[in-house]
Amino acid sequence: MNRRKRTEILIDGSPKFVNELASEIERNYDIHILSKPQHALTMIKMRETAKNSLFYLGEVLVTETKVQINNKLGIGVVVGNEEQLSYELAVIDAAYQGNLVETIHWTFLFEEEEKRIHENRKKKEASILKTKVNFEMMDV
Numbered sequence: 001m002n003r004r005k006r007t008e009i010l011i012d013g014s015p016k017f018v019n020e021l022a023s024e025i026e027r028n029y030d031i032h033i034l035s036k037p038q039h040a041l042t043m044i045k046m047r048e049t050a051k052n053s054l055f056y057l058g059e060v061l062v063t064e065t066k067v068q069i070n071n072k073l074g075i076g077v078v079v080g081n082e083e084q085l086s087y088e089l090a091v092i093d094a095a096y097q098g099n100l101v102e103t104i105h106w107t108f109l110f111e112e113e114e115k116r117i118h119e120n121r122k123k124k125e126a127s128i129l130k131t132k133v134n135f136e137m138m139d140v
Contacts, residue, residue: 037083072098
């Protein structure tokens with residue numbers, strides 16, 4: 001599983017899931033915080049569909065953290081004021097960058113979390129679609 005997919009699952013998934021993974025690494029390794037959670041603004045890049053050109057939509061507040069485990073760098077960046085989540089993402093990223101033993105069994109956990117995310121989205125979509133109006137069936 002690549003870094004982008006992992007990060008999407010961690011951000012969209014349960015906060016408890018992220019916390020459990022980061023706590024497992026914290027118990028077993030020394031974590032050096034290179035950059036405490038700090039706020040920054042970053043530009044959002046969008047693609048205009050008609051001309052297929054890129055443009056900057058605006059700025060968004062992000063929280064960024066950098067940690068080091070066994071000389072491997074981990075970075076956590078998340079939209080909004082989410083200091084704890086940013087730190088936990090950085091710890092998990094550093095664990096994967098260092099190929100730590102704990103990450104071997106995490107693949108299954110990530111797949112299970114991804115299934116839960118998809119199920120939750122389907123339930124939410126189904127509840128929204130219940131309120132959809134079919135105008136063809138309405139009498140005028």
